[in-house]
Amino acid sequence: MINIKNEMTDDLFKAILTLETVEECYKFFEDVCTIKEIKAIAQRLEVAKMLKNKQLYSKIVADTGASTATISRVNRSLMYGSEGYDIVFSRLEEENK
DSSP states (O other), X not given: OOOOOXXXXXXXXXXXXXOOSHHHHHHHHHHHSOHHHHHHHHHHHHHHHHHHTTOOHHXXXXXXXXXXXXXXXXXXXHHHSOSHHHHHHHHHHHHTO
């Protein structure tokens, strides 16, 4: 596995943590990423939400346009990853209360 931890990646994540609004996120990510990259990340997050809600692959494909390979990859991250999705989902749930 490739180790992504380095000073440049730390700087990227620190920069992201300075963003305070959704509008600021749009501005930053539109400068840093291609539209396709942003859409791919957003799609993976939606796939993860649907998997957490026990949706069938066929429904996820139909609703998100994600390939079954992408869905499988996200599912592996949910099951065996670093629990990043869980952290985000838990905090979003708290925020929505």
